[in-house]
Amino acid sequence: MERAFYPLVYFLIFPGFLFTSIIGLLASWVDRKVTARVQWRVGPPWYQPFVDILKLMGKETIVPAGHKASFFLLAPLLGLIGVTLVSTILWVLNLNPGSSFVGDLVVILYLFTLPSLAVIIGGAASKNPLGALGASREMKLVLGYELPFLIAIFTVVVKIGSILFQDILGFQQINGIMLRHPSGIIAFVVAIICTQAKLTMVPFDIPEAEQEILSGPFVEYSGAPLAVYKLTRAMMLFTLPVFLITVFWGGLQFSGWDLLWTVLKYVALLVIIILIKNTNPRLRIDQAMRFLWGPVTVLAILGMVLAVVGL
Amino acid sequence: MNSLLWPIVVPAVAGFLCLLIPRRVRVVREVLALVATVWTFVVAIQIFRGGEYFLQQDWLQFGSFAVAFDLRAYQFSSFVLMFIGFFGLVVASYSAAYMAKSDVGKRYYTYLLWTVAAASGVVLSDNLMILLMFWEIATILFYLLVTLGGTKQSSAAARKSFTILGFSDCALLLGIVFLWAIGGSLSISHLSVKLGSGFAYITFILCAVGALAKAGAWPVHSWVPAAAEGAPTPVMAFLPASLDKLLGIYLLARLSLDLFIMDRAMGLVLMILGAITIIFAVMMALVQHDLKKLLSFHAVSQVGYMVLGIGTGVPIGIMGGLFHMVNNAIYKTCLFLSAGAVEKRAKTTDLVKLGGLASAMPVTFGVTVIASLSISGVPPFNGFFSKWLIYQSLVSIQQPIFLIAAMFGSALTLASFIKVLYSVFWGERPKKLHGIKEVGFLMAWPMVALALLCVLFGFAAQYPLQKFIGPVVGFNFEGVPEKVSMVNALWSPTLATALMIVGLMVGLIIYLLGRVGRRREARAFIGGEVLDTDQTRVAGTGFYDTIRNLSGFRGVYNDADKGVFDPYFLGGKLGAKLVRALQDLHDGVLSSYLSWSLIGLGILLFLMMM
Numbered sequence: 001m002e003r004a005f006y007p008l009v010y011f012l013i014f015p016g017f018l019f020t021s022i023i024g025l026l027a028s029w030v031d032r033k034v035t036a037r038v039q040w041r042v043g044p045p046w047y048q049p050f051v052d053i054l055k056l057m058g059k060e061t062i063v064p065a066g067h068k069a070s071f072f073l074l075a076p077l078l079g080l081i082g083v084t085l086v087s088t089i090l091w092v093l094n095l096n097p098g099s100s101f102v103g104d105l106v107v108i109l110y111l112f113t114l115p116s117l118a119v120i121i122g123g124a125a126s127k128n129p130l131g132a133l134g135a136s137r138e139m140k141l142v143l144g145y146e147l148p149f150l151i152a153i154f155t156v157v158v159k160i161g162s163i164l165f166q167d168i169l170g171f172q173q174i175n176g177i178m179l180r181h182p183s184g185i186i187a188f189v190v191a192i193i194c195t196q197a198k199l200t201m202v203p204f205d206i207p208e209a210e211q212e213i214l215s216g217p218f219v220e221y222s223g224a225p226l227a228v229y230k231l232t233r234a235m236m237l238f239t240l241p242v243f244l245i246t247v248f249w250g251g252l253q254f255s256g257w258d259l260l261w262t263v264l265k266y267v268a269l270l271v272i273i274i275l276i277k278n279t280n281p282r283l284r285i286d287q288a289m290r291f292l293w294g295p296v297t298v299l300a301i302l303g304m305v306l307a308v309v310g311l
Numbered sequence: 312m313n314s315l316l317w318p319i320v321v322p323a324v325a326g327f328l329c330l331l332i333p334r335r336v337r338v339v340r341e342v343l344a345l346v347a348t349v350w351t352f353v354v355a356i357q358i359f360r361g362g363e364y365f366l367q368q369d370w371l372q373f374g375s376f377a378v379a380f381d382l383r384a385y386q387f388s389s390f391v392l393m394f395i396g397f398f399g400l401v402v403a404s405y406s407a408a409y410m411a412k413s414d415v416g417k418r419y420y421t422y423l424l425w426t427v428a429a430a431s432g433v434v435l436s437d438n439l440m441i442l443l444m445f446w447e448i449a450t451i452l453f454y455l456l457v458t459l460g461g462t463k464q465s466s467a468a469a470r471k472s473f474t475i476l477g478f479s480d481c482a483l484l485l486g487i488v489f490l491w492a493i494g495g496s497l498s499i500s501h502l503s504v505k506l507g508s509g510f511a512y513i514t515f516i517l518c519a520v521g522a523l524a525k526a527g528a529w530p531v532h533s534w535v536p537a538a539a540e541g542a543p544t545p546v547m548a549f550l551p552a553s554l555d556k557l558l559g560i561y562l563l564a565r566l567s568l569d570l571f572i573m574d575r576a577m578g579l580v581l582m583i584l585g586a587i588t589i590i591f592a593v594m595m596a597l598v599q600h601d602l603k604k605l606l607s608f609h610a611v612s613q614v615g616y617m618v619l620g621i622g623t624g625v626p627i628g629i630m631g632g633l634f635h636m637v638n639n640a641i642y643k644t645c646l647f648l649s650a651g652a653v654e655k656r657a658k659t660t661d662l663v664k665l666g667g668l669a670s671a672m673p674v675t676f677g678v679t680v681i682a683s684l685s686i687s688g689v690p691p692f693n694g695f696f697s698k699w700l701i702y703q704s705l706v707s708i709q710q711p712i713f714l715i716a717a718m719f720g721s722a723l724t725l726a727s728f729i730k731v732l733y734s735v736f737w738g739e740r741p742k743k744l745h746g747i748k749e750v751g752f753l754m755a756w757p758m759v760a761l762a763l764l765c766v767l768f769g770f771a772a773q774y775p776l777q778k779f780i781g782p783v784v785g786f787n788f789e790g791v792p793e794k795v796s797m798v799n800a801l802w803s804p805t806l807a808t809a810l811m812i813v814g815l816m817v818g819l820i821i822y823l824l825g826r827v828g829r830r831r832e833a834r835a836f837i838g839g840e841v842l843d844t845d846q847t848r849v850a851g852t853g854f855y856d857t858i859r860n861l862s863g864f865r866g867v868y869n870d871a872d873k874g875v876f877d878p879y880f881l882g883g884k885l886g887a888k889l890v891r892a893l894q895d896l897h898d899g900v901l902s903s904y905l906s907w908s909l910i911g912l913g914i915l916l917f918l919m920m921m
């Protein structure tokens with residue numbers, strides 16, 4: 001009983017679904033507030049994202065006519081499952097570095113694609129040409145960032161020689177964080193760019209492109225399924241920086257002053273992401289792919305080469 | 312009779328009987344084929360459970376070149392045998408419905424059953440010449456099966472496949488003779504050659520060419536997509552998707568586990584071939600417009616993972632490669648069978664002409680989704696697990712480049728299957744395809760069974776690993792593991808699946824609170840326009856044109872379309888040049904022919920004098 005109980009609590013309450021969604025929604029408020037201040041607006045109050053979700057929950061669900069809409073409705077849940085599981089794994093391992101829970105780095109990388117996959121499936125199953133267009137763009141974007149992202153993450157693996165999180169965290173505790181090495185810094189920069197694309201934030205909000213294709217994959221969504229997408233996205237905004245901190249920046253610590261330091265690390269990453277979002281125009285999909293497979297990948301390979309020679 | 316002969320003799324005899332049964336009593340033939348394959352499957356299970364069996368029978372003897380009819384069933388060969396039986400059964404059942412209206416049914420079942428017999432012979436034989444004999448029979452049967460497609464393309468496809476496979480089988484024959492020269496024996500269980508000398512390397516490469524061509528790895532892969540253009544779909548599901556993979560990778564694994572003592576250099580060669588196969592074939596698959604051809608490129612691409620896994624030379628990697636061989640056979644067969652179901656109902660596999668079949672063919676759709684997620688390695692399905700094992704081995708031998716290639720290849724695979732799912736099942740249905748129905752039970756159950764296996768081998772992957780694959784490489788798990796935890800890797804499929812189901816429930820509760828049950832249907836919103844659905848249909852074939860048009864890729868794709876990476880095409884070109892040179896010698900003048908003859912006679916005489 002006990003063996004089944006703990007994972008369930010982890011997954012549902014802390015640090016899984018409930019915790020991640022609350023912090024994620026707060027993070028999305030930070031995003032909106034900072035964006036508003038950059039644009040000389042006042043911005044919403046802190047509870048706005050929560051109210052938005054509640055309101056969507058109360059709205060009617062409309063599905064495209066003429067089919068059973070099963071995958072149309074299941075797709076949002078896929079993303080929610082993925083991000084919740086990733087967040088649970090990351091936090092359990094950070095809270096208790098010696099433990100083994102569910103999976104290693106490869107597992108996390110795979111689970112991280114589930115939210116994107118959810119958007120793609122939702123868009124493709126929405127019976128709308130704009131949705132299909134958005135889905136194909138999202139898929140191409142995934143291909144674009146996945147290559148440099150993998151190279152950047154495995155730069156760390158080359159350095160550490162293991163893909164277990166306890167080793168990654170342990171190594172950084174003993175030998176200092178990855179950001180002390182030139183290769184680590186380069187990989188970190190690449191990973192931040194890819195994070196921006198993973199979150200489909202400007203300049204990579206090509207799949208949605210509200211002004212052009214009416215937010216693409218989401219065009220047919222309304223009510224609770226749309227709320228789940230919004231929630232998933234907010235949770236990603238929380239989970240992805242935590243992942244980067246775990247891999248590159250020594251992980252999360254919770255004792256005494258370290259707790260403040262952990263919060264600062266996260267806020268710093270969040271602000272970087274928001275600032276990139278607010279100071280760039282949207283790319284076209286071919287430009288984005290050329291950028292990600294060109295300069296970004298070359299940079300990532302450079303980092304990998306540095307790691308192989310021991311820097 | 313020794314029980315090892317049953318899986319060879321029963322299907323072979325049943326095949327003969329199929330030839331004798333008159334064309335009209337189709338049912339008898341189908342029942343006979345089903346009974347024979349069920350029998351083979353059951354016998355194979357018995358052999359697997361029985362442990363190690365031998366059959367020794369001297370046959371031909373030329374000095375130490377002893378071709379003995381030796382059969383041996385042990386852990387590895389009998390588990391492959393079991394899957395051969397299983398796929399035979401699945402395809403035979405499916406074909407009963409698929410080939411119902413076809414007038415080549417008689418020969419079809421004969422060839423099918425003989426193929427089962429030949430494949431069983433390959434995995435059971437303990438003598439290299441016997442192995443080669445069965446191997447060659449399987450190649451010829453594949454040629455015959457492809458020609459049953461009955462179109463002009465079929466015979467071209469059959470010719471191409473036979474040329475490439477025949478050529479590589481020659482290499483295998485040469486390799487076996489060399490192996491005999493080095494090792495002094497033809498018995499597989501007695502040979503163990505150390506790599507080191509140049510001659511041993513050449514021998515290994517020659518043997519490996521045979522195995523890799525059968526499995527369909529780059530650069531000897533091009534017969535697979537060619538065959539897809541002409542062969543009946545169940546044939547594709549049966550041979551290139553499952554049996555040829557089992558045989559090719561079985562031989563490759565035997566080569567690197569038993570026949571040769573591998574070293575790092577050859578392992579590296581295999582790994583490079585594997586990585587190129589993954590990326591090259593999946594990039595080709597991305598831009599295909601035909602469902603069968605697209606699937607055939609994936610049949611090539613997935614071999615890369617197996618070769619990569621075996622090339623690592625560490626137990627986890629080999630285990631991953633072998634497990635991937637099984638998993639690939641399962642989901643690829645499932646995919647080809649569902650493509651066949653679509654073809655049967657829609658009469659086309661052209662992705663442009665398909666669309667929106669999800670509600671019309673829910674079973675086919677469901678299994679295709681599961682198989683697509685498996686092949687793309689989405690956790691917790693089976694493809695994820697075997698790929699994950701291969702990744703672990705690559706981490707443990709510190710090969711990040713191959714690791715990235717493999718993982719990126721899996722993202723590309725996902726992209727390609729999103730295109731398939733969209734173009735065939737989602738999207739708007741063309742008006743021509745209205746009124747389409749789901750396939751019947753005989754065609755549906757094989758697909759469903761395979762899809763269930765995909766799920767089962769995913770969330771409970773420890774069991775097949777423990778029962779079938781671990782023992783082959785001497786890797787024993789302690790007790791019944793609830794998670795697979797190795798020195799530097801961790802994945803608990805059962806716990807993860809359980810948590811995912813909990814997550815799904817959370818989502819469903821959210822939907823319940825949001826009253827999703829009481830949803831309203833509305834027309835798709837396209838900027839407020841009300842348009843004809845055939846007009847607004849977006850075909851999935853254009854999904855990745857962006858990639859095709861990226862500056863670095865356009866040239867490569869154009870070259871690939873011209874056949875620059877196809878040894879058959881290149882060999883054909885070279886051959887044509889040679890023939891033209893020889894043609895020029897034929898000037899039709901008697902005196903020049905006479906002088907050629909005289910020169911030849913002179914050379915012969917000279918040689919005989921020596």
